[in-house]
Amino acid sequence: MIERTPILNIVTHTILFTGLAILVVPIYLVIVAASQTLPDVMAIPAKLLPGDQLIVNLKAAWVEAEFATKFTNTLILATGVVVGKLVLAALTAFGIVFFDHRLRMPIFWMVFITLMLPLEVRIVPTYAVAANALSPFQSILDVTGISWLINATTGVEVALNWNLLNSYTGLIMPLVATATGTFLYRQFFLTIPDELVEAAKMDGAGPLRFLREILIPLSVTNMAALATIMFVVGWNQYLWPLLIITDPAYGVAAVELSRLVPNMNTTGGDIPNWHWAMAGTLIVMLPPVAVVILMQRWFVRGLINTDK
Amino acid sequence: MAEISIRDVRKSYGKDEVVHGVDLAIYDGEFVVIIGPSGCGKSTLLRMIAGLEAISSGEIAIGGKVVNDLEPRERGCAMVFQNYALYPHMSVAGNIGYALKVARMKRAERDAKVAEVARSVGLDEFLDRKPGQLSGGQRQRVAMARAIIREPEVFLFDEPLSNLDAKLRVQMRHEIRRIHNRIGATSVFVTHDQHEGMTLADRMVIMNKGTIEQIGTPEEVYDHPASVYVAGFIGSPSMNFLAGTVEAGVAAIRLGNDGRIDIAAERAKALDGKLVQIGLRPENLSMVAPGAGAITGHFEFAEELGSGRLYHFQFEDLTLTVLSADKHSFQPGQEVGLTADPVHVHIFDGATGARLDTLEPMRRRASLEVAQ
Numbered sequence: 218m219i220e221r222t223p224i225l226n227i228v229t230h231t232i233l234f235t236g237l238a239i240l241v242v243p244i245y246l247v248i249v250a251a252s253q254t255l256p257d258v259m260a261i262p263a264k265l266l267p268g269d270q271l272i273v274n275l276k277a278a279w280v281e282a283e284f285a286t287k288f289t290n291t292l293i294l295a296t297g298v299v300v301g302k303l304v305l306a307a308l309t310a311f312g313i314v315f316f317d318h319r320l321r322m323p324i325f326w327m328v329f330i331t332l333m334l335p336l337e338v339r340i341v342p343t344y345a346v347a348a349n350a351l352s353p354f355q356s357i358l359d360v361t362g363i364s365w366l367i368n369a370t371t372g373v374e375v376a377l378n379w380n381l382l383n384s385y386t387g388l389i390m391p392l393v394a395t396a397t398g399t400f401l402y403r404q405f406f407l408t409i410p411d412e413l414v415e416a417a418k419m420d421g422a423g424p425l426r427f428l429r430e431i432l433i434p435l436s437v438t439n440m441a442a443l444a445t446i447m448f449v450v451g452w453n454q455y456l457w458p459l460l461i462i463t464d465p466a467y468g469v470a471a472v473e474l475s476r477l478v479p480n481m482n483t484t485g486g487d488i489p490n491w492h493w494a495m496a497g498t499l500i501v502m503l504p505p506v507a508v509v510i511l512m513q514r515w516f517v518r519g520l521i522n523t524d525k
Numbered sequence: 526m527a528e529i530s531i532r533d534v535r536k537s538y539g540k541d542e543v544v545h546g547v548d549l550a551i552y553d554g555e556f557v558v559i560i561g562p563s564g565c566g567k568s569t570l571l572r573m574i575a576g577l578e579a580i581s582s583g584e585i586a587i588g589g590k591v592v593n594d595l596e597p598r599e600r601g602c603a604m605v606f607q608n609y610a611l612y613p614h615m616s617v618a619g620n621i622g623y624a625l626k627v628a629r630m631k632r633a634e635r636d637a638k639v640a641e642v643a644r645s646v647g648l649d650e651f652l653d654r655k656p657g658q659l660s661g662g663q664r665q666r667v668a669m670a671r672a673i674i675r676e677p678e679v680f681l682f683d684e685p686l687s688n689l690d691a692k693l694r695v696q697m698r699h700e701i702r703r704i705h706n707r708i709g710a711t712s713v714f715v716t717h718d719q720h721e722g723m724t725l726a727d728r729m730v731i732m733n734k735g736t737i738e739q740i741g742t743p744e745e746v747y748d749h750p751a752s753v754y755v756a757g758f759i760g761s762p763s764m765n766f767l768a769g770t771v772e773a774g775v776a777a778i779r780l781g782n783d784g785r786i787d788i789a790a791e792r793a794k795a796l797d798g799k800l801v802q803i804g805l806r807p808e809n810l811s812m813v814a815p816g817a818g819a820i821t822g823h824f825e826f827a828e829e830l831g832s833g834r835l836y837h838f839q840f841e842d843l844t845l846t847v848l849s850a851d852k853h854s855f856q857p858g859q860e861v862g863l864t865a866d867p868v869h870v871h872i873f874d875g876a877t878g879a880r881l882d883t884l885e886p887m888r889r890r891a892s893l894e895v896a897q
Contacts, residue, residue, distance in 0.1 A: 412610035415577050420624040420671075421598030434614045 244502075250495035251275070258491045274496035281490075282473045282497050283465070290385075291470040292504075294458070295451030297389035302447045303440055306398030311428050313399070314406040315414065332396045336457055347387045347461055351377035383464040392451060398443050405439045406432065441515035449505045470501045527588040527601065527678030527711045528553045529574060534583035536569050544569055545735040546583070551728075553588075556705050556712045560722040561732035562758075568683055570732070571715045575681050576600050587679060598627075603672035604681040608688065609664045611656040611671075617643070618652040621670045642674045646700075662693045666700075673704065680705070682714040686721060698724060719759055723747070731755050753878035756804045756871055762835055764804045765845045768875060773797035777819075778872070781841045784820035788867050800875035807835065807848035809869035818862025820845075824855035838863065 250258050253268035279285070313325050336343060346352060355377045358364040364375035381387030409432070417427045433440075455471040462468055477494045509516070529551040536544040544566040551557045559567045572578035574585055576597035585592055592600045603624075611620050622639040630638075643649045646666045656664055665685065672680060682701070686694045702725055705712050716722055722729050723743045731738045731746065731754075739751035750756035756764050769778040769786070776790040778801060786803060815821055822838030822845055833850040838861060847863065855861060872881045 410608065410610065412606045412608050413612070415575075415597075416604070416606060416610035416612075416671075418577065418597045419575065419602070419604045420675075421627045422623075426627065431612055431614075 247495045247498050247502075250492055251499050253492055255488065255490065255492050258495075259488065270492065271496070274492050275500060278477065278493040278496035278500060281493055282470075282477050283468075284470065284473070284497070284500060286466065287468050287470045287473045288504075290388075290467055291452055291454075293385055294388050294392075294454060294469055295448050295504075297385065298392045298451035299444045299447045301389060301393035302395075302398045303444060305393055306402050306443065307428070307433065307436070307440075309399045310402030310406055311424075311432065314403055315424070315427075328396045328399050331394070332400075335395070336391055340456065340460065343391050343457075344460060347381040347391065349377070350379040350381050382461045383467050385467070387461050388454075388458060388467070388469070391457060392454065398447070401439055401443050402436065405436050409435070438515050438518045441512055442518075445509060445512040445516045448508050452505050474498060474501050529679065529711060529713070530584075530586045531570075531574070532584045532586075534570070534573060534585060535581045536566070536573060536578065537581045542581075543735050544573075544581075547732075547735075547737055549730060549737065549740065551711060551713065553711055554709045556702075556714065556725060556727045557730060558714045558716060558722040558726035558728075559730045559732060560716055560719060560758075562717055565732040566735040567715045567717075567732050571681055571683055571713060574600075574679070574713060575602050575604050577604075601678040602681050603675045603677035603679070604683065605665075605668045605672050605685040607684045609656070609668040611664060611667055613656055616653050616655060617648060617659070617667050620656065620667055621648075621674055624671065624675045638674060642670045646670045646673070646704075661689050662697065665689060665693075665697055669701070669704065673708065676708075677710055680708075680710045680712040682712065682716075684716055685714075686716070687718070694721075701725065719761060723759070729759075731758060733758075749880070750804070750871065751880050753802055753804065753873045756873070760806060762807050762846050762848060764806050764871070765810070765843075767803050767805070767840075767843065767845075769801060769803060771796040771799045771801055771872075778803055778870075780820060784840065786819045786865055786867075786870055788870055788872070792872070796872070796881060799881075801881065802873040802875050802878065804871035804873060805845075805865050806869065806871075807846040810845070810847040810863050810865050812836065812847060812849065812851075812853065813862040813864050815860040815862050818864040820863050821860050822863050824857060824859045824861055826857065827853075827855070836861075 248271075249265060249267050251274050252271035253264065254270050257264055257268055309324075309328060313321060313328070349355070355364070355375070358367075358375055358377075367373055367375050381390070413431070414427070417431055422430065453471055454469060455475075458467075458469045459472050462472070474494070474497050477497045478489050478491075529549075531547055531549040531551075533546045533548060534544060535542060535546050547566075547570060559570060561567045569578060573580050574587075576592065576595060576599075580593050587600055587602070612623065615623065618636075618639050621642060622635050625635045625638065639652070640649065643652055646669055648663065648666050648670060651659060651663060656667065659667065665688075668685065685701075686697055689697060698721060701714075714721070714725055726743050728740060728742055729746050730740050733754050739746055739755045741749070741751075746755060746759055750759060753766065757766065767780050767784070767786075769780040769784070771778050771788075771793055773790075773793045773796075775785070776793040777785045777787045778793075779785055780803075786805075812818075820840055822840045825837040825839055825844070827837065828835040830848075833848055834852060836847045836849065836853070836855070838845045838847065840863075845863065873879060874881055
């Protein structure tokens with residue numbers, strides 16, 4: 218039963234507005250700070266009304282943080298994550314749902330377990346792999362004695378090396394192979410009636426054709442939802458780029474943002490340029506917000522799954 | 526030429542066998558209806574012909590070629606599904622032409638063919654619509670068109686009419702028969718509806734619990750049901766069954782305390798003393814004065830059918846129904862004599878339920894002769 222009384226209405230609305238304030242006030246303060254001069258930002262008591270320096274500060278932050286490069290990099294990262302994820306997750310879910318084979322459940326559980334092992338948990342081994350992506354194979358060769366055999370017979374020392382540090386590949390790959398997308402697809406694929414699969418079989422469509430011409434067009438809304446989520450996730454990446462990127466040419470926006478806020482080490486105790494930092498924050502926030510607004514309709518439809 | 530021959534086909538899921546050795550031969554161009562209650566294995570059999578279900582043992586050949594290991598697309602079958610199974614994101618034209626697209630037919634040729642087939646089933650105005658914008662009957666037509674366009678040698682129908690309302694069902698039934706007559710492809714139609722079965726079939730296959738009970742023309746199946754099961758399944762209103770003992774001395778079957786159904790003397794002689802089940806169709810029973818009939822029933826109520834009435838009588842602890850064009854007005858509880866023509870008395874073995882009649886062995890033999 219939903220009760221509608223004036224008191225309850227007031228209480229619920231109070232709660233909702235409090236929540237809204239908690240979300241909106243910080244963003245407002247960012248806008249305020251980003252539009253003032255440095256003395257105004259540092260003034261006590263704080264000035265709570267926007268100033269007139271917004272454009273100036275945005276320009277300064279853009280130049281100071283080299284956002285032109287960083288944005289390109291971040292865009293490549295986010296797009297790479299989105300595309301990689303859409304493709305990989307679709308194929309994995311396709312394999313899990315539509316093929317009746319013995320490895321079906323083991324694979325499903327292996328994918329499932331990765332949910333409990335996000336990048337932050339496995340960051341050290343992932344770094345090790347990124348430093349030399351072929352090291353697992355090297356280990357296999359070493360353990361099985363094959364590298365010794367090759368060395369003994371040909372005199373060639375086997376040392377496989379594929380360094381992914383400071384590269385787009387290294388940035389993107391570890392973020393692609395996660396379970397969320399697979400599950401989203403799986404749940405959708407499970408709602409596809411068996412008869413549709415059989416009709417495609419009768420029409421002579423092979424598995425890949427079925428995936429391409431029937432499943433994918435049907436899961437467009439799901440893909441839009443997944444793409445939105447993954448774009449935001451990719452865009453906001455901080456820890457992983459911070460770890461593997463040392464070359465500024467590959468730096469990403471979120472990491473660069475933290476460098477806009479000077480600390481003792483970088484400025485030797487100068488007053489931090491808070492107005493630029495806040496302007497930078499605004500700039501970095503915009504693309505994910507734009508994507509979410511643009512994709513909103515699809516996004517909701519994809520998650521509630523009613524459009525069939 | 527696409528005759529289908531099914532030899533000792535079995536299907537099991539794990540240890541559960543659901544189809545127990547089915548033999549069936551379907552002639553080229555024939556319309557065969559497989560009928561039975563849900564869970565009798567009829568759909569499984571159809572899906573094995575289509576190649577959607579693996580065959581556990583036995584052999585299926587289409588047009589003389591064993592298809593056990595062939596993919597569905599290589600078998601030359603087209604199938605109409607119960608829920609139509611249209612591709613929701615494609616237009617009607619896209620749905621109908623998909624098989625041709627997969628087969629890499631040229632665009633122009635394909636469009637021409639789609640238009641032609643769509644016209645033949647009355648869909649030409651709807652080619653650009655999505656399946657979601659069509660009514661049930663129209664979707665059914667799309668499903669049919671999608672099957673027709675492939676010019677299949679074998680047409681498979683998996684209860685295609687069960688999602689339609691009664692009137693549309695009859696219409697589509699006629700449509701299917703017309704299409705069959707025009708195309709002449711061998712057709713296998715699965716249903717649980719005996720009206721569909723009787724009206725559509727050249728021959729009917731009645732299945733029960735994973736085996737075939739009887740194969741025959743609708744007339745054969747109706748007039749000479751091979752078992753109590755078939756007799757009870759086919760015919761509406763359904764047959765009356767009574768248990769009794771054959772007495773050769775009076776050339777009759779004695780029922781309960783004071784009932785007696787006369788049968789031919791030589792039949793009675795052959796079956797003397799045997800415990801039997803007799804089957805009487807409601808239209809073969811007639812009402813006479815009390816005491817004049819073979820048995821005396823107590824009137825319960827009558828159902829008006831328009832063309833006649835269905836009278837319900839109580840006889841001992843059974844309900845007997847009589848179908849008659851005569852309009853009587855009995856009082857509830859009134860005694861009425863019931864009598865049956867000996868020619869129309871179906872006699873079945875009391876223990877096995879098999880027909881005790883010369884026609885009995887035909888149910889299996891007929892199929893095997895063709896298969897060889």
